[in-house]
Amino acid sequence: MKRGQAAVLLCAVLLLLVTAYPAAWLTFRALRDPSGAWTLENLRAVFAAPRLREGAINTLLLALTGAAFAAVSGGVLAALAARTDAPGRALIRPLALAPYLVPPIVASLAWIVLADGQGGLLNVLLARAGTSLHVEIFSFWGVAFVGGLVCSPVAFIILHEAFSGLDGELEEAARVCGASEPLVWRRVILPAVWPALAAAGLLCALLCNAQFGVQAPIGMPANVWTLSTLVYSTSLVGPVDLGLASAMALLLAAAGALLLVLQRVAARRAAPRRANARPARRLALGRWRWPVAGLLALYAAVALVLPYGALLLRSLRPFNLHAGMSAHQLISGWDAGVWARLWRDEVVRRAFRHSFILATATAALCCLLGAVGGWALYRRRTRGRALLEWLFFATPALSGVVVGLAVLLAFGGAPFWLYGTYLILLIAYVAREAATGLKAAEAALRGTPTELDEAARVCGAGAFQLAQRIWWPLLRPTLAAGAALSFIAAFREVGASSMVYSHGHEVLGSLLMVVWQDGRYQELAALALAGGLAAMAGSALVYRVVRGPRA
Amino acid sequence: MKLVSMRAAVLRALLLSVLAAAAARADDEGVVVWYAGTHALHPAMAAAFMAAHPKTRVELVQLGGPALTARFTADQERGVQAADVFSSGLTECYPGLRRRGWLADLRGLPHWGGLPAWAKDPRGAYAFFHVIRHCIAVNTDLVPPQRRPRSYAELSEPRWKNQVALVDPDTGGTGLYLARFAAAHRGLGLGWLARLRANGARLFFQSGQLTEAVASGRRAVGLDRDVEVAEARRAGAPIECVFASDGLPLQFTVVAVNSRAPHPKTARLFADWLISAEGSKVVTQAGFLAPRGRRPQAIWPKAWVLDVESLDDAETKAFAGRVSRELKGPSGGR
Structure with missing residues (x-):
């Protein structure tokens, strides 16, 4: 067997082990009763119990509403950044990507501090201002709003690419034929980006479907249960029923797989960027410039200033501000000591250290798997490509809680006995992030002409030389971006981490979950801010190391 | 008479020296991992124990009751022995853990006899050391x-x-x-x-x-x-x-020792200290109640306690x- 084939085979085996094997265990557990006999009782219970049925419906509705919000907000920002002369255009990209940096559970905390119907800061300010306006985060719409906000960077990335890649010739032709600017947008631009919008919307639905970090802190108190929170509650708290939890996880996985198929179909229909496309003209906003600037400022307030400000404020106070406080209490209750306490805490230091090491290992493994998989899928036209591609994309569609449960069932006990090791955490992270590596490799490989390979082969280069001298230098910059994204995702992962961690193997995600459960919100806010900064610094370092020195 | 008291004194001295030797050996293990609930009494008790036994370090793992029980169960089911002592306010979980053979018999602990009968499992698997x-x-x-x-x-x-x-x-x-x-x-x-x-x-x-x-x-x-x-x-x-x-x-914070504890001697030493008068003193100094003397219902007529042994x-x-x-x-x- 050639070395190339061996690498592809190894990649396929590894993916089978981290994705298909846990999925098989999940199915197995869902179809067995505690005595070990085969049964459909667990699946029947999911459909029979009104609460579980309601959880399934809530999951679907939250995915759709969250995705709609994400697609609209991400789409508007992408259109403004790519196709208009909006003021402060250069700032739109960092602004749109900002919600990605903090884990969803922390974004949820920020919005609880701000918009709790009873005593949230916004409600206190609105009441003091004498208005009758009132916001309530503990509601279905609250979960959908925060879920959508957290997913909007994904929609922005896809739609920004779609808007930037449009061929300007078509638009110019329409204008030459006398079409007004609104007509050009309606008849040319929007139909051209429609498949990308559908792909972005479906991807956001997929992510909202799997958003335990929002559904748990906001949805559970509001009695808005979803399959993710029911899986968590049934497998880790309350009376434990792993068979029922597995059946619900299986249903959630099936919904994710369906959304994934639809997303892949929509993504294939999205027009690829033409290499010789003429850049499209930017729309002059004219008198709309300042209203648009206002809209951007409002988004900046909602996505950046208010939540991060609330976190910073919360990290400096043991208890939240509330309407009944006297002026003296307002002035006196500040405490920055939490930062020092966290710094001295051995468990916190250990969790950060573990997260850094595991996120780095995840980034390296995902890039390696992505590079080998990308080569097999987009260069070699290897047999079984569809299966390989599915192995890559199957698990990111799942909630971290579901992946964690599946990995725990598959690797926690016999025959691997990996519970209580770092390896089980790494497996869960790689299962969730392998697709990022492949996407990065795909972007690089699709843009590289095959003539280079042929020329190298004609000159007598073997597979190793080809990889070292041609592909690696070409793949490096995009793989570096993929590695940085995998790093951030693994560093801030909460759902799977809290399912599979054990004493002595704490990571930032598991720590955030524990601190959230205990209601230690000051520590949570400080940990979140520190974690966000560490994730940014770590991903920049990983990017730098993988990319290497600039030519 | 003299002979009897002399024999009692010798026996007492022997017992004390055995206990002291056991304590010294337990100190040799150096660490006890304590799975405990999230409130602040636990760090205070760990600190007081470490002050009394400077060679022993208490590694405190704090989680809410249900999550703590799920973690202990997951450890046991997967053969990972992390916890030595397991203390939760979720009293109802202990009979189940005992039935699965995961809790050690504590009846031989020196301070076991000092606890009132209502504050301990007759089969010796757990005892209460704090009233919530x-x-x-x-x-x-x-x-x-x-x-x-x-x-x-x-x-x-x-x-x-x-x-x-x-x-x-x-x-x-x-x-x-x-x-x-x-x-x-x-x-x-x-x-x-x-x-x-x-x-x-x-x-x-x-x-x-x-x-x-x-x-x-x-x-x-x-x-x-x-x-x-x-x-x-x-x-x-x-x-x-x-x-x-x-x-x-009323709920109680319970002490139980993992039957396969990685540090069995320190675990027993620590469990014994928690139910001792010294441990109870730390509880009361923190402003809480330790289970000593009469049943709670005799002190507070409106008190209600769950009969955990009747549950499954x-x-x-x-x-x-x-x-x-x-x-x-x-x-x-x-």
Whole structure:
């Protein structure tokens, strides 16, 4: 067997082990009763119990509403950044990507501090201002709003690419034929980006479907249960029923797989960027410039200033501000000591250290798997490509809680006995992030002409030389971006981490979950801010190391 | 007579030297991993023990009761022995853990005999070392003294609309315990929980979150426990405990030793210290109650204690489902 084939085979085996094997265990557990006999009782219970049925419906509705919000907000920002002369255009990209940096559970905390119907800061300010306006985060719409906000960077990335890649010739032709600017947008631009919008919307639905970090802190108190929170509650708290939890996880996985198929179909229909496309003209906003600037400022307030400000404020106070406080209490209750306490805490230091090491290992493994998989899928036209591609994309569609449960069932006990090791955490992270590596490799490989390979082969280069001298230098910059994204995702992962961690193997995600459960919100806010900064610094370092020195 | 007292003295000296030697050997293990609940009493007890046994380090792993039990169970099922001593306020989980053979027999501990019979398992698997009293936590900034609630029953009245917080019974632990109290109470019943919910009571994941919500003024009152309220008060929160006139649910912090503890000698030494007079002193100095002397019901006529030995997993699951339906309407069944 050639070395190339061996690498592809190894990649396929590894993916089978981290994705298909846990999925098989999940199915197995869902179809067995505690005595070990085969049964459909667990699946029947999911459909029979009104609460579980309601959880399934809530999951679907939250995915759709969250995705709609994400697609609209991400789409508007992408259109403004790519196709208009909006003021402060250069700032739109960092602004749109900002919600990605903090884990969803922390974004949820920020919005609880701000918009709790009873005593949230916004409600206190609105009441003091004498208005009758009132916001309530503990509601279905609250979960959908925060879920959508957290997913909007994904929609922005896809739609920004779609808007930037449009061929300007078509638009110019329409204008030459006398079409007004609104007509050009309606008849040319929007139909051209429609498949990308559908792909972005479906991807956001997929992510909202799997958003335990929002559904748990906001949805559970509001009695808005979803399959993710029911899986968590049934497998880790309350009376434990792993068979029922597995059946619900299986249903959630099936919904994710369906959304994934639809997303892949929509993504294939999205027009690829033409290499010789003429850049499209930017729309002059004219008198709309300042209203648009206002809209951007409002988004900046909602996505950046208010939540991060609330976190910073919360990290400096043991208890939240509330309407009944006297002026003296307002002035006196500040405490920055939490930062020092966290710094001295051995468990916190250990969790950060573990997260850094595991996120780095995840980034390296995902890039390696992505590079080998990308080569097999987009260069070699290897047999079984569809299966390989599915192995890559199957698990990111799942909630971290579901992946964690599946990995725990598959690797926690016999025959691997990996519970209580770092390896089980790494497996869960790689299962969730392998697709990022492949996407990065795909972007690089699709843009590289095959003539280079042929020329190298004609000159007598073997597979190793080809990889070292041609592909690696070409793949490096995009793989570096993929590695940085995998790093951030693994560093801030909460759902799977809290399912599979054990004493002595704490990571930032598991720590955030524990601190959230205990209601230690000051520590949570400080940990979140520190974690966000560490994730940014770590991903920049990983990017730098993988990319290497600039030519 | 003289001979008898001499023999007793020698025996006592021998026993003490054996105990001292055992303690010295336990110190040799150097560490004890203590799975414990989240309140601040546990770090204080760990610190006091380490002061008394400078060669031994207590590694404290704090999680909420249900999560802690799930973690201990997951460890046991997968053959990972991390915990030496397991202390949770979730008393109802201990008989089940004993039945699965995961708890060591503590009857040989030197201070076992000093505990009252009601505070220990007759089969020796667990003992209580701290009494937790349920109470109504009140935000003192939002509720002036004359408006404070006096009973659990009145919290379902319209004047407390949208102001009450309670722990979600679906998350097990404190919430489920309180639901058992309500179900057993003649004047309340599970219908009281449903009325609370209809009156706008908000559900929280665990006691810590509930205390934070009351301390931060996001809810004026909450169905809480004295340990969490005391901790919040110490941190400067405007919060106080009101003990209701119509009932006093009591929970206990339990000590049990893992039957396959990685540090068995230190584990037993530490467990013994927790139930000793010295351990009880730390509990009382922190402002709490240690289980000494008479039954709680003899001290507080309204006290209510769950008979944990009468429960099993199937009953707990069925009860949790019933509570969930009652509290969250027809769609509330697990």
